[in-house]
Amino acid sequence: xxxxxxxxxxxxxxxxxxxxxxxxxxxxxxxxxxxxxxxxxxxxxxxxxxxxxxxxxxxxxxxxxxxxxxxxxxxxxxxxxxxxxxxxxxxxxx
Amino acid sequence: xxxxxxxxxxxxxxxxxxxxxxxxxxxxxxxxxxxxxxxxxxxxxxxxxxxxxxxxxxxxxxxxxxxxxxxxxxxxxxxxxxxxxxxxxxxxxxxxxxxxxxxxxxxxxxxxxxxxxxxxxxxxxxxxxxxxxxxxxxxxxxxxxxxxxxxxxxxxxxxxxxxxxxxxxxxxxxxxxxxxxxxxxxxxxxxxxxxxxxxxxxxxxxxxxxxxxxxxxxxxxxxxxxxxxxxxxxxxxxxxxxxxxxxxxxxxxxxxxxxxxxxxxxxxxxxxxxxxxxxxxxxxxxxxxxxxxxxxxxxxxxxxxxxxxxxxxxxxxxxxxxxxxxxxxxxxxxxxxxxxxxxxxxxxxxxxxxxxxxxxxxxxxxxxxxxxxxxxxxxxxxxxxxxxxxxxxxxxxxxxxxxxxxxxxxxxxxxxxxxxxxxxxxxxxxxxxxxxxxxxxxxxxxxxxxxxxxxxxxxxxxxxxxxxxxxxxxxxxxxxxxxxxxxxxxxxxxxxxxxxxxxxxxxxxxxxxxxxxxxxx
Amino acid sequence: xxxxxxxxxxxxxxxxxxxxxxxxxxxxxxxxxxxxxxxxxxxxxxxxxxxxxxxxxxxxxxxxxxxxxxxxxxxxxxxxxxxxxxxxxxxxxxxxxxxxxxxxxxxxxxxxxxxxxxxxxxxxxxxxxxxxxxxxxxxxxxxxxxxxxxxxxxxxxxxxxxxxxxxxxxxxxxxxxxxxxxxxxxxxxxxxxxxxxxxxxxxxxxxxxxxxxxxxxxxxxxxxxxxxxxxxxxxxxxxxxxxxxxxxxxxxxxxxxxxxxxxxxxxxxxxxxxxxxxxxxxxxxxxxxxxxxx
Numbered sequence: 001x002x003x004x005x006x007x008x009x010x011x012x013x014x015x016x017x018x019x020x021x022x023x024x025x026x027x028x029x030x031x032x033x034x035x036x037x038x039x040x041x042x043x044x045x046x047x048x049x050x051x052x053x054x055x056x057x058x059x060x061x062x063x064x065x066x067x068x069x070x071x072x073x074x075x076x077x078x079x080x081x082x083x084x085x086x087x088x089x090x091x092x093x094x
Numbered sequence: 095x096x097x098x099x100x101x102x103x104x105x106x107x108x109x110x111x112x113x114x115x116x117x118x119x120x121x122x123x124x125x126x127x128x129x130x131x132x133x134x135x136x137x138x139x140x141x142x143x144x145x146x147x148x149x150x151x152x153x154x155x156x157x158x159x160x161x162x163x164x165x166x167x168x169x170x171x172x173x174x175x176x177x178x179x180x181x182x183x184x185x186x187x188x189x190x191x192x193x194x195x196x197x198x199x200x201x202x203x204x205x206x207x208x209x210x211x212x213x214x215x216x217x218x219x220x221x222x223x224x225x226x227x228x229x230x231x232x233x234x235x236x237x238x239x240x241x242x243x244x245x246x247x248x249x250x251x252x253x254x255x256x257x258x259x260x261x262x263x264x265x266x267x268x269x270x271x272x273x274x275x276x277x278x279x280x281x282x283x284x285x286x287x288x289x290x291x292x293x294x295x296x297x298x299x300x301x302x303x304x305x306x307x308x309x310x311x312x313x314x315x316x317x318x319x320x321x322x323x324x325x326x327x328x329x330x331x332x333x334x335x336x337x338x339x340x341x342x343x344x345x346x347x348x349x350x351x352x353x354x355x356x357x358x359x360x361x362x363x364x365x366x367x368x369x370x371x372x373x374x375x376x377x378x379x380x381x382x383x384x385x386x387x388x389x390x391x392x393x394x395x396x397x398x399x400x401x402x403x404x405x406x407x408x409x410x411x412x413x414x415x416x417x418x419x420x421x422x423x424x425x426x427x428x429x430x431x432x433x434x435x436x437x438x439x440x441x442x443x444x445x446x447x448x449x450x451x452x453x454x455x456x457x458x459x460x461x462x463x464x465x466x467x468x469x470x471x472x473x474x475x476x477x478x479x480x481x482x483x484x485x486x487x488x489x490x491x492x493x494x495x496x497x498x499x500x501x502x503x504x505x506x507x508x509x510x511x512x513x514x515x516x517x518x519x520x521x522x523x524x525x526x527x528x529x530x531x532x533x534x535x536x537x538x539x540x541x542x543x544x545x546x547x548x549x550x551x552x553x554x555x556x557x558x559x560x561x562x563x564x565x566x567x568x569x570x571x572x573x574x575x576x577x578x579x580x581x582x583x584x585x586x587x588x589x590x591x592x593x594x595x596x597x598x599x600x601x602x603x604x605x606x607x608x609x610x611x612x613x614x615x
Numbered sequence: 616x617x618x619x620x621x622x623x624x625x626x627x628x629x630x631x632x633x634x635x636x637x638x639x640x641x642x643x644x645x646x647x648x649x650x651x652x653x654x655x656x657x658x659x660x661x662x663x664x665x666x667x668x669x670x671x672x673x674x675x676x677x678x679x680x681x682x683x684x685x686x687x688x689x690x691x692x693x694x695x696x697x698x699x700x701x702x703x704x705x706x707x708x709x710x711x712x713x714x715x716x717x718x719x720x721x722x723x724x725x726x727x728x729x730x731x732x733x734x735x736x737x738x739x740x741x742x743x744x745x746x747x748x749x750x751x752x753x754x755x756x757x758x759x760x761x762x763x764x765x766x767x768x769x770x771x772x773x774x775x776x777x778x779x780x781x782x783x784x785x786x787x788x789x790x791x792x793x794x795x796x797x798x799x800x801x802x803x804x805x806x807x808x809x810x811x812x813x814x815x816x817x818x819x820x821x822x823x824x825x826x827x828x829x830x831x832x833x834x835x836x837x838x839x840x841x842x843x844x845x846x847x848x849x850x851x852x853x854x855x856x857x858x859x860x861x862x863x864x865x866x867x868x869x870x871x872x873x874x875x876x877x878x879x880x881x882x883x884x885x886x887x888x889x890x891x892x893x894x895x896x897x898x899x900x901x902x903x904x905x906x907x908x909x
Contacts, residue, residue, distance in 0.1 A: 012659050018521065018631035038521055038585070041490055045583035070521030072581045075630040078666035082659045353839035357638050545638040565903050581634070581671070 036068030177341030226497020238612030250456025277327025289432020346413030359388030465507030482536030492588025744768030769808030823848030
């Protein structure tokens with residue numbers, strides 16, 4: 001997958017424990033805001049997950065906010081991918 | 095400051111200005127097995143005029159009579175838990191009276207007492223001895239705001255410290271749920287009833303001056319049960335209330351329905367069973383949280399089915415253990431601290447429910463404490479490591495947020511010590527290469543039971559054999575650590591300011607097992 | 616085929632439960648994209664399930680996925696995203712007849728080919744939850760080799776029949792009997808519907824015993840608490856097990872000696888009886904029971 005364009009702001013996920021709430025908006029560069037009890041100890045890990053997902057979708061940048069409620073890597077990845085694909089679909093799509 | 099490596103490879107100080115000198119930890123039993131008696135604190139004698147009432151009008155007056163001076167040591171018990179209003183009430187009076195530089199040496203600090211942080215900032219308190227710290231206070235201490243490091247002691251270690259004199263209490267303030275005019279006290283009746291007063295009993299015995307604070311003055315003599323006798327109490331202050339009864343005596347803890355905790359509990363029980371210790375005369379201690387209490391459920395079902403009668407239950411006693419006593423599954427229960435309202439009735443009415451002081455419970459330096467007679471203890475953990483060391487004191491950010499409690503005491507005493515903990519919690523793995531802080535040495539931990547398998551300490555080949563024979567899901571701790579890290583990622587270890595010690599952690603025998611540094615700002 | 620007594624429903628949009636799936640002790644799980652997921656979260660659940668299937672180690676757990684029905688806009692997307700992640704099977708809801716199975720089979724085959732997956736790798740569990748589905752049960756079960764199991768959906772079926780679902784379950788007695796016979800005739804596994812009252816374990820055990828008696832090979836669970844009870848009902852009894860050991864031993868002996876006729880305790884034993892005895896022994900292995908027959 002490459003060359004996707006983010007059209008709007010979209011979210012995915014919940015604030016339940018073991019989940020995370022991800023919000024993605026269009027932006028030139030990557031701007032990541034990572035919040036939650038684990039934000040210090042998992043800062044690098046989460047940044048790497050985000051960069052991988054952006055790369056997979058061929059996105060050069062995005063403004064991303066993650067509220068982490070103790071999610072596993074797989075969960076963060078899934079929520080990110082859902083938010084990105086929702087943001088790509090455009091306002092009419094959802 | 096001179097630092098040395100102890101036998102677990104942790105750097106500990108030999109001397110701390112303001113907190114005394116220490117030896118490094120060597121092994122769980124290094125200080126034991128030495129014949130003969132040695133020093134110790136005696137009961138402090140007084141020469142009051144005979145009197146028929148020790149009631150004084152308020153706390154201020156009682157403090158004046160006590161002769162408390164700047165720099166002295168005061169103590170409180172934590173039996174009222176999060177319902178306690180006495181510690182804040184007294185500290186407020188002491189602050190207004192203008193005291194400075196006191197040492198605060200409570201048996202532990204309930205979560206709600208963030209006010210202590212203010213009294214540290216104001217200079218009222220400049221030294222702290224406790225079993226644990228949480229919340230705002232923990233964060234403040236982890237920023238290194240207290241000049242003199244906190245000394246963390248286990249419940250047994252504190253009893254030892256008081257009896258050997260390394261903790262010398264000048265004035266003990268005792269919240270007393272029932273008290274008569276001459277100072278006979280119990281915790282088992284009254285609107286603020288809390289059950290056992292085990293920790294307060296030790297303070298009352300050795301403090302230079304004892305002030306009882308009660309909201310329930312009863313006719314002389316208090317009867318039928320007296321936990322602390324009148325000859326140890328100097329004065330009595332009557333107040334409206336000791337605190338919030340709902341938080342003092344919480345409802346009986348319910349067995350968890352969390353399937354992960356239940357799986358851990360079940361496998362913990364199966365390991366106990368496989369080890370062969372669950373038989374007539376069996377003795378047991380458990381916590382009240384999460385998986386721990388659920389272990390008792392499986393244990394009780396099994397004992398009932400097989401007609402097994404245990405010798406004693408020990409604790410930290412909650413309603414579930416009291417129920418097992420009532421049912422006849424144990425001959426007796428020894429109770430140093432009660433956990434919920436169900437227990438208060440049992441301790442008051444059932445002579446087999448025996449109130450014990452903290453020295454009897456866990457002091458390694460008396461002629462025989464109860465933890466040494468345990469067959470099995472189920473323990474919790476914040477973190478464990480591949481050497482089976484346990485941390486119950488610092489969180490994954492390195493801040494103080496737990497308590498040593500009876501953890502290291504029971505682990506050392508019990509024949510089988512099981513740490514029951516989920517393999518990851520809130521997305522963070524519980525198994526580390528090295529725990530942030532060692533509170534209980536791996537030498538005294540036999541197994542770590544997680545929902546993803548049971549790790550058996552290689553020192554216990556016999557237990558490994560029994561577990562495998564019983565078909566239990568045994569896993570290598572390194573392999574489990576890797577399995578979990580694959581899911582969670584590897585957390586960045588907390589960064590510390592190694593020039594600033596926030597706390598030192600004593601082992602039960604008084605040697606230093608670890609050092610907690612201030613977090614890097 | 617390894618016996619599969621329990622199938623635990625886990626909502627596909629619930630990472631907190633999926634992450635503990637191997638811990639609950641079920642023989643299999645069903646990650647649900649259908650009824651457990653709100654319409655607005657269908658894409659999120661699909662992605663969550665796909666990511667777990669790709670990256671998570673479920674160990675020996677058999678993982679199946681319930682996709683949304685063919686009559687929904689989600690069906691095609693569900694299949695094209697889930698099939699390449701190789702669940703053991705997908706459960707197709709509301710199969711009314713063989714055509715429903717065959718159309719899913721065709722779609723799955725196309726996806727398998729496009730992703731270089733051996734055709735037939737991902738099996739179908741056909742869910743029967745309408746009156747017409749029950750009447751077509753055998754044709755559904757034998758529609759194509761991809762069908763590995765049929766499953767009974769009690770809630771929707773009772774609704775379709777205009778009756779109340781009761782704890783006694785007489786309203787499902789005919790349907791249960793019919794799908795079990797159909798499954799046996801087609802040689803596929805057959806799962807019973809869920810027990811809704813998670814607090815009533817006695818009721819669950821009673822129902823489990825009766826569906827084991829009818830011939831179901833497994834039962835769905837809606838809460839991890841139910842798994843132990845379900846397994847309890849499938850446990851072979853000691854006497855039966857001892858006999859099974861003797862039957863299997865006799866069958867082995869007859870085979871080694873080149874005899875066609877198997878006899879145990881002086882009685883002739885037919886092939887289906889031997890097959891059942893073997894199945895009982897496999898079950899016994901799951902419970903760690905000693906085969907102390909001979």
